[in-house]
Amino acid sequence: MYLKVKRQITLYGVIKNIFLWFFSLCCLIPFLLLIISSFTEDKSIMQYGYSFFPKKWSLDAYIYLFSQGGKIIHAYGISVFVTVLGTLMGVSMTLLLAYPLSRKELPGRNILSFLVLFTLLFNGGLVPSYIMWATVFHMKNTIWALLFPNLMVKAFFVIMARSYFQSSIPLEILESGRIDGASEGKIFSKIVLPLTKPLIATLVLFIGLSYWNDWNNGLIYLTDSSLYSIQNVLNEMIKSIQALSSMGGIASSRVALPSNTVRMAIAVVGTLPLLIVYPFLQKGFVRGIVVGGVKG
């Protein structure tokens, strides 16, 4: 039997829809402006400002990008390398750390869990970390500075992964594996991992995103611009605009600086891979999120 729920317009429904569309458009529209202004003629931005309906369209920014490609492609390569390696290492380490913590019978589990949680509550801050990575590990001006500091394993994701294991892997399956005499390693790789795909999609998205979008490590540890990731190149271009505005208008006409539209074009190119990857991960990743108790 079908139950028909009458569709009627309610105050609640109206508020709900207005709120959703308003927020969605707020998120979408600035992004459209980014794309549109990268296809705008630079002069019309200087003259009429950024606009959704540019006076003159132009491909100049992209033509310039491809002619100057070397630096951008190099930075792109660095971003890809760091993101792929960092995500691979980060996701594996997070899964490997979270799974044992999800096993209630593991001796010492509470202490180990707390050691992970504590990193969320207290930290040494920028100065000691900087001194450690720069002087003890000599990572200043190496590509490893983009890979290791801060991003790889985050306690929040470990706790999320642990909650996922606890809520989504039935204990009976683990039990049956043990009765069959499988080792813990085998149980994890043959039984648990195949059931963990949504979680993996979530972690790949979150950790990959934090690597791709990171400019902090580059800002702190790199002075050698040949190691810059795409985000650091973008960051560098903002700085040159800042320098320009402090110099005043006259200097700006003489110095050739990256134009408004080229910056927008690089921003578009830098965001593109995420927009391509996102739809593939979207399905899995909401199912992969389990925010359970922190105590577990």
Add this chain to the structure above:
Amino acid sequence: MKSKTRKNIVRYKWLYIMMLPGMIYLLINNYIPMAGLVIAFKKVNFQTGIFQSPWCGFENFKYLFRTKDAWIITRNTILYNLVFIILALVVSLALAIFLSEIRNKKLRSFHQACVLIPYIISYVVVSYLVYAFLGTNGLVNKGILIPFGGKPVNWYMESKYWPFILVFVNTWKNAGYASVMYLATILGFDDSIFEAATLDGVTAWQKIRYMTIPLLKPTIITLTMLNIGRIFYSDFGLFYQVPQNSGAILQATNVLDTYVYRGLLELGDISMSSAAGLYQAVVGFVIIIAANLIVRKISPDDAIF
């Protein structure tokens, strides 16, 4: 009993080995720098090296708290974070509940993708976007204020606007992400009780008030507690990149994290930076302990430790 424990440890050997890489990473990345907090009590001398530098007691702190910076950055950090936590909670909860009620699958993934766009974009790109709206050639000045007879505003020089701009940008950037956390929990609820409630004539508001929110309570408390734990920290990107490091508006945009960064890398003042860093770490820790004690009193199950 003892031998059983030992047997367990042998049995679980693999589980411990699995945890090693992650634990070693956290040890290096998070625990070793904690020991470095003692730098705050030293007069750093690069000739002799940091660990040989002489102790100077609370000298660095005296210096830090004598400046009026200490008050401004503390005030900014806490006030912004309080507003962020409350607004993000309300907006992301509303988003999550509304998203979960969309029956049309395509429409839901459209909205879901939209609200996540800001989260996907890096803060560097966000600062470009803000500049496209607020710069001298920005949309707000050239597209709205001037055509409608207003005067253009030099946004990056006027600190009075920045509290609103930063709150807006932060909510815009993070509400989508937070809403997905709640959405994931809501989608895990048992549908049948909600359907039963609908058939019994329970209104949408009542369902939210008496069913969804109570069921979400553990998630809300967990995420809010973690945010409160970060109340003395701020997103460096938001406060450094978005205002484009503009000196004129520091009054409204300087927070502990940007202060420490500027001290360390722009001024080279390690002592002061590390004093500010220790202040941040300790007060932040005291706040989370206090918040946790309160939660433990009210609902013990939801305390985070």
